[in-house]
Amino acid sequence: DTEMFTFDPGFTSTASCESAITYIDGDQGVLLHRGYPIDQLAEKSSFMEVSYLLLHGELPSKAELEKFEYTINRHTMVHEQLSTFYRGFRRDAHPMAIMCGVVGALSSFYHDSTDINDPKQRLIASHRLIAKMPTIAAMAYKYSVGQPFLYPRNDLSYAGNFLRMTFGVPAEEYVVDPVVEDAMDKIFILHADHEQNASTSTVRLAGSSGANPFACIAAGIACLWGPAHGGANEAALNMLREIGTVDRIPEYIARAKNKDDPFRLMGFGHRVYKNFDPRAKVLSKAATDVLEKLGINDPVLEVARELEQIALNDSYFIEKKLYPNVDFYSGVILSAIGFPTEMFTVLFALARTVGWVAQWNEMISDPGQKIGRPRQLYTGSAQRDYVSVDKR
Numbered sequence: 001d002t003e004m005f006t007f008d009p010g011f012t013s014t015a016s017c018e019s020a021i022t023y024i025d026g027d028q029g030v031l032l033h034r035g036y037p038i039d040q041l042a043e044k045s046s047f048m049e050v051s052y053l054l055l056h057g058e059l060p061s062k063a064e065l066e067k068f069e070y071t072i073n074r075h076t077m078v079h080e081q082l083s084t085f086y087r088g089f090r091r092d093a094h095p096m097a098i099m100c101g102v103v104g105a106l107s108s109f110y111h112d113s114t115d116i117n118d119p120k121q122r123l124i125a126s127h128r129l130i131a132k133m134p135t136i137a138a139m140a141y142k143y144s145v146g147q148p149f150l151y152p153r154n155d156l157s158y159a160g161n162f163l164r165m166t167f168g169v170p171a172e173e174y175v176v177d178p179v180v181e182d183a184m185d186k187i188f189i190l191h192a193d194h195e196q197n198a199s200t201s202t203v204r205l206a207g208s209s210g211a212n213p214f215a216c217i218a219a220g221i222a223c224l225w226g227p228a229h230g231g232a233n234e235a236a237l238n239m240l241r242e243i244g245t246v247d248r249i250p251e252y253i254a255r256a257k258n259k260d261d262p263f264r265l266m267g268f269g270h271r272v273y274k275n276f277d278p279r280a281k282v283l284s285k286a287a288t289d290v291l292e293k294l295g296i297n298d299p300v301l302e303v304a305r306e307l308e309q310i311a312l313n314d315s316y317f318i319e320k321k322l323y324p325n326v327d328f329y330s331g332v333i334l335s336a337i338g339f340p341t342e343m344f345t346v347l348f349a350l351a352r353t354v355g356w357v358a359q360w361n362e363m364i365s366d367p368g369q370k371i372g373r374p375r376q377l378y379t380g381s382a383q384r385d386y387v388s389v390d391k392r
């Protein structure tokens with residue numbers, strides 16, 4: 001239905017780019033990946049299927065999916081010398097600092113996939129980034145807890161491999177819990193891509209200069225780290241824990257409404273969604289399911305539920321059209337799986353890598369693409385002549 005996708009001239013004149021990958025209708029709370037609704041993908045597909053869809057535009061056949069998974073699996077190992085990078089960081093370094101550094105350095109190990117003019121090299125770089133992010137992320141976690149790195153295995157699913165490298169230890173066989181594996185895969189799907197958000201726009205802008213794909217993804221990781229963007233999932237759970245009990249919610253609601261207080265409800269509001277973030281709806285249900293199946297009773301979930309209800313019935317939030325976003329419930333699930341809050345944004349970056357890579361490929365393969373050059377509204381002094389220091 002092309003009618004639905006025709007932009008009005010006003011929007012087109014402000015659009016930063018054209019893209020066929022993800023469509024968002026902020027007023028209707030619609031999110032489509034290559035035309036497929038996010039709730040259907042989250043419930044029925046796998047992260048590997050969604051990765052193929054984002055990269056190639058169609059859901060894979062069984063044979064295409066098997067070949068894609070085989071290819072990704074065989075890129076999961078990182079150069080052995082990369083592990084020395086970690087030892088240069090303090091043990092208490094924020095894992096996002098490690099991700100920025102290590103991913104940015106990948107181009108110095110994988111010279112055979114940095115020529116952006118070669119479609120074959122672009123595809124290899126894309127596969128390497130998707131495949132190695134779980135390994136690099138798991139190594140960042142292991143380094144922070146002083147445990148040895150585990151090598152990836154080719155007999156596990158994408159999520160299962162990541163869980164084993166993160167929580168497994170050499171002394172015993174790590175058994176992947178299917179409930180946790182399914183929740184992890186769903187979290188990856190829900191964070192895979194989201195149109196021209198700040199970090200994706202950063203990747204596109206960096207890529208438009210011809211920078212190598214590893215450097216572009218490192219730029220995206222740096223942008224995602226901010227608490228207004230991907231860093232909100234870590235901030236949201238820390239906020240829920242700080243609130244602690246339902247009776248303290250009104251105090252935080254009042255702070256969020258106070259113009260003189262910089263505090264904002266983390267996990268609430270969105271640049272585009274002025275209705276429910278469809279991802280938050282899926283995560284809200286998944287939070288209940290996962291905690292029930294794992295037999296975990298985390299008081300944070302009750303605080304989140306009550307906070308959501310109070311905010312959604314408060315005139316300030318209604319008037320400003322503030323709803324829970326993808327970051328409001330994700331931390332409850334990640335915490336139940338066993339991740340510390342510092343790893344939450346790392347997981348967001350791990351999943352978003354496929355979206356960044358798909359968007360980068362879409363831009364780079366457009367023969368008409370030019371270097372990005374945002375313009376400004378100049379608000380400084382009019383032209384004037386220099387005055388020597390003895391006359392100032």
Ligand code: SDX
Nearest residue numbers: 194197228229230232256264265266267268269270271320
């Ligand atoms: C992500 O772009 C994407 O697609 C991002 C993302 C993705 O998948 O890539 O969806 C992921 O980044 C989700 C957002 C995560 N961030 C947070 O949860 C942090 C808390 N939320 C905010 O800081 C805020 O809502 C933003 C940054 C997300 C949006 O900020 P804006 O652009 O200022 O929001 P707005 O213009 O719609 O705000 C309208 C009003 C403003 O007040 P006024 O200037 O009109 O007086 O609502 C206020 C805001 O100050 N407001 C909030 C609020 N969010 C907006 N007030 C209290 N608490 C909040 N959370």
